[in-house]
Amino acid sequence: xxxxxxxxxxxxxxxxxxxxxxxxxxxxxxxxxxxxxxxxxxxxxxxxxxxxxxxxxxxxxxxxxxxxxxxxxxxxxxxxxxxxxxxxxxxxxxxxxxxxxxxxxxxxxxxx
Amino acid sequence: xxxxxxxxxxxxxxxxxxxxxxxxxxxxxxxxxxxxxxxxxxxxxxxxxxxxxxxxxxxxxxxxxxxxxxxxxxxxxxxxxxxxxxxxxxxxxxxxxxxxxxxxxxxxxxxxxxxx
Numbered sequence: 098x099x100x101x102x103x104x105x106x107x108x109x110x111x112x113x114x115x116x117x118x119x120x121x122x123x124x125x126x127x128x129x130x131x132x133x134x135x136x137x138x139x140x141x142x143x144x145x146x147x148x149x150x151x152x153x154x155x156x157x158x159x160x161x162x163x164x165x166x167x168x169x170x171x172x173x174x175x176x177x178x179x180x181x182x183x184x185x186x187x188x189x190x191x192x193x194x195x196x197x198x199x200x201x202x203x204x205x206x207x208x209x
Numbered sequence: 210x211x212x213x214x215x216x217x218x219x220x221x222x223x224x225x226x227x228x229x230x231x232x233x234x235x236x237x238x239x240x241x242x243x244x245x246x247x248x249x250x251x252x253x254x255x256x257x258x259x260x261x262x263x264x265x266x267x268x269x270x271x272x273x274x275x276x277x278x279x280x281x282x283x284x285x286x287x288x289x290x291x292x293x294x295x296x297x298x299x300x301x302x303x304x305x306x307x308x309x310x311x312x313x314x315x316x317x318x319x320x321x322x323x324x325x
Contacts, residue, residue, distance in 0.1 A: 140316040199251030
């Protein structure tokens with residue numbers, strides 16, 4: 098089955114700096130890659146996603162890039178704010194199997 | 210709140226007892242998923258339904274676990290003869306898929322289970 102690895106496990110940045118979280122996946126059939134943000138004690142919330150026919154997608158301060166050849170995708174957060182502090186999960190989905198394989202999460206701490 | 214809801218939010222039980230959790234998906238969503246999340250890890254897929262049909266079960270789902278979605282709306286997840294290793298957050302998610310392929314899943318707040 099699919100195996101998703103996520104790095105780093107923790108990331109501490111100064112407010113205003115950029116943060117980058119990287120994920121790799123093993124199954125070349127995966128073609129949908131969502132990113133979720135989970136604050137302490139709350140549900141995972143989708144923040145951005147990308148499909149395999151696209152190399153990059155942006156939404157305000159958040160962007161995701163996908164390299165299908167290398168089988169990795171990354172989340173980029175610019176101008177970080179303290180409210181960005183949370184655990185971020187990447188996931189990969191294999192076409193028509195409809196289940197997400199999640200990475201182990203990155204705890205982002207944005208210091209004011 | 211028109212999102213995915215789960216009940217109860219917390220459950221403490223003694224080893225060997227049975228527990229049942231409920232998930233109410235977003236009303237127009239035809240797919241419903243169950244995941245398990247342990248501390249410091251990402252959610253792990255357990256099973257999913259399309260309408261009332263259970264289409265896939267993970268190997269993580271032992272025979273002590275059973276899930277139903279009898280009318281294609283809410284779902285229940287039952288754990289029989291609970292073990293301490295069952296302690297985790299149980300997350301439900303739902304999505305709408307008009308056809309085959311990937312789709313966005315919306316998560317509920319989870320049920321945190323502690324088995325003593």
